[in-house]
Amino acid sequence: MYAFDYLRPDRIEDASALLAEHPEASLLAGGQTMLPVLRARLAAPSHVISLGGIAALKGVTLADERLVIGAAQTHAQVASDPQVLALLPSVAALAGGIGDVQVRHRGTIGGSVANNDPAACYPAALLALGARIITTQRVIEADAFFTGMFATALKAGEIITAVSFPRCDRxxxxxxxxxxxxxxxxxxxxxxxxxxxxxxxxxxxxxxxxxxxxxxxxxxxxxxxxxxxxxxxxxxxxxxxxxxxxxxxxxxxxxxxxxxxxxxx
Amino acid sequence: MVQVTLRVNGKEAELDLPGRALLIHALRDHLRLTGSHIGCDTSQCGACTVHVDGKAIKSCAMLAAEADGCEVTTIEGLGSDAALHPMQEAFRQHHGLQCGYCTPGMIMLALDMVARHGQLDEPTVREELDGNLCRCTGYQNIVSAILAGADAMAHV
Incomplete structure (x- = not known):
C-alpha cells in the first residue's frame, strides 16, 4: 500500500471541506473494496478521508412514506433493521447476502453505491425500486445515477449521505x-x-x-x-x-x- | 502518523502508526499478538478474523486507525493456559484443523455466529463459513466442531 495521510472528520461539512482541499484524496466508507484496492496498489490517494466518525451518516428513518437509509449503515445493520425488514424486505434480504459475514459487518450501502462495481448487488435494488441517492449537494434518481463500470453521476467533492427507497413488499x-x-x-x-x-x-x-x-x-x-x-x-x-x-x-x-x-x- | 488507542483482549494499547497501517499489522507487528494470521492479500481467506466491538471482521481489510476507541478481541483473548475456551476445545475434540493456519479465524468467526444466532444448525454454519478458507480439512470437521462448540457454550 502506498503511503497516505489519514483524516477522520466528525461532520459531513468537514469531510466536504477536506475533499475540496485535497483533490487527490479518497473517501473511505466500510473499506471492503477500498482496502483491497489500496493493498494491491491500484490506487494512490494523497489522503484517505474516513467517513466512519460521522454520526449523521448513520441510522434508518421513515420520511414521507420513504425509507431513508444512512450511507454508513453496514450491510449487517440493513439486513437486521426492523424497519427495513418490515417495509422493504427485499433490501434486507439483499444486504444479508452481500459478501460474507465479516464483509457485511464493515461494508456500507453508501460505499457500495458510490463504487458501483459492475457485479455489486445494491445497484440492482436501487434501480429496480426507483431509489433516490441523497448527496451533500442534491438528490439523484437511481435511473440517472449509475452511468457505467465503476462510474456514477457523483461530481468531484460530492458525498452520498443516504439512500431513500419507496416502501415496497413486492x-x-x-x-x-x-x-x-x-x-x-x-x-x-x-x-x-x-x-x-x-x-x-x-x-x-x-x-x-x-x-x-x-x-x-x-x-x-x-x-x-x-x-x-x-x-x-x-x-x-x-x-x-x-x-x-x-x-x-x-x-x-x-x-x-x-x-x-x-x-x- | 496516527495516534490509535485500542483495548485489545481487555488491555489498553496506545500506538503511533502510519495512516496506512492495517489492524492486522498493528496486532501482529506492534502488539506481538501473532495468533491472527495473514493468509491472502485479497480479503478472501478470513485467517485474520478478529472481533471489533464484538463483531467479526477481517483485520486485513480495516485500517488500524479505524479501530481507534474500539474493543478488539483476538484468539489470544480466549480461554487460558489452564483451560481452552469451549469452542477451542471443540476444534481439538473434533479434529477441526490439520495445519492450523486458518483456525484462529475460524474460531473467531464461529463465536460471532454463536453471538448472533445462539443455537446453530448445519446449513447456517456452512453458509456463514463463506468468508473463511481451509485447505486441509474439507470443512467437514470444522462444521462438526462449530456445532459442538456452540452446544458446549449453551451448556456452560
Missing part, C-alpha cells in the same frame, strides 16, 4: 453466484411498483441496467416463463472467463423468472 433480488468469487455472475431485482414493473440486472455487463422489454412483458400480464422469449440488448452483456455474454443473457432470463416467482412470497 420486490425480490435473486443472485446467481459465481461459485468461486461468490459475486453475482448475474443478479436480477424485480419490483412491482404502483407505476409498473421494474427489472434491474447486475453482474452481466459493464454495469447495472434496466430490462425495459422485460418490464413491459410483466406489465402486460406476463409471468416469469414469458420472459424467456423477451429480447435483451446484447450490447449490455459482456463475456469473460467466468461466462460468455450469451450465457449471461440466458441466465438473466432464468434468474429474472425466479425473482418474479418469488414476488410477494
Amino acid at each position: 420486490a425480490h433480488y435473486e443472485k446467481f453466484r459465481n461459485p468461486a468469487s461468490r459475486f453475482a455472475l448475474v443478479g436480477v431485482c424485480v419490483a412491482s411498483l404502483p407505476e409498473g414493473s421494474r427489472i434491474a440486472v447486475t453482474g452481466a455487463g459493464f454495469g447495472v441496467f434496466r430490462w425495459h422489454a422485460g418490464e413491459a412483458c410483466l406489465d402486460a400480464g406476463g409471468t416469469g416463463n414469458d420472459l424467456a422469449d423477451v429480447p435483451l440488448d446484447a450490447d449490455c452483456f459482456t463475456g469473460d472467463l467466468h461466462g460468455s455474454a450469451d450465457y449471461r443473457m440466458h441466465m438473466t432470463r432464468i434468474i429474472a423468472a425466479r425473482a418474479f416467482a418469488a414476488l410477494g412470497r
Whole structure:
C-alpha cells in the first residue's frame, strides 16, 4: 500500500471541506473494496478521508412514506433493521447476502453505491425500486445515477449521505453466484411498483441496467416463463472467463423468472 | 502518523502508526499478538478474523486507525493456559484443523455466529463459513466442531 495521510472528520461539512482541499484524496466508507484496492496498489490517494466518525451518516428513518437509509449503515445493520425488514424486505434480504459475514459487518450501502462495481448487488435494488441517492449537494434518481463500470453521476467533492427507497413488499433480488468469487455472475431485482414493473440486472455487463422489454412483458400480464422469449440488448452483456455474454443473457432470463416467482412470497 | 488507542483482549494499547497501517499489522507487528494470521492479500481467506466491538471482521481489510476507541478481541483473548475456551476445545475434540493456519479465524468467526444466532444448525454454519478458507480439512470437521462448540457454550 502506498503511503497516505489519514483524516477522520466528525461532520459531513468537514469531510466536504477536506475533499475540496485535497483533490487527490479518497473517501473511505466500510473499506471492503477500498482496502483491497489500496493493498494491491491500484490506487494512490494523497489522503484517505474516513467517513466512519460521522454520526449523521448513520441510522434508518421513515420520511414521507420513504425509507431513508444512512450511507454508513453496514450491510449487517440493513439486513437486521426492523424497519427495513418490515417495509422493504427485499433490501434486507439483499444486504444479508452481500459478501460474507465479516464483509457485511464493515461494508456500507453508501460505499457500495458510490463504487458501483459492475457485479455489486445494491445497484440492482436501487434501480429496480426507483431509489433516490441523497448527496451533500442534491438528490439523484437511481435511473440517472449509475452511468457505467465503476462510474456514477457523483461530481468531484460530492458525498452520498443516504439512500431513500419507496416502501415496497413486492420486490425480490435473486443472485446467481459465481461459485468461486461468490459475486453475482448475474443478479436480477424485480419490483412491482404502483407505476409498473421494474427489472434491474447486475453482474452481466459493464454495469447495472434496466430490462425495459422485460418490464413491459410483466406489465402486460406476463409471468416469469414469458420472459424467456423477451429480447435483451446484447450490447449490455459482456463475456469473460467466468461466462460468455450469451450465457449471461440466458441466465438473466432464468434468474429474472425466479425473482418474479418469488414476488410477494 | 496516527495516534490509535485500542483495548485489545481487555488491555489498553496506545500506538503511533502510519495512516496506512492495517489492524492486522498493528496486532501482529506492534502488539506481538501473532495468533491472527495473514493468509491472502485479497480479503478472501478470513485467517485474520478478529472481533471489533464484538463483531467479526477481517483485520486485513480495516485500517488500524479505524479501530481507534474500539474493543478488539483476538484468539489470544480466549480461554487460558489452564483451560481452552469451549469452542477451542471443540476444534481439538473434533479434529477441526490439520495445519492450523486458518483456525484462529475460524474460531473467531464461529463465536460471532454463536453471538448472533445462539443455537446453530448445519446449513447456517456452512453458509456463514463463506468468508473463511481451509485447505486441509474439507470443512467437514470444522462444521462438526462449530456445532459442538456452540452446544458446549449453551451448556456452560
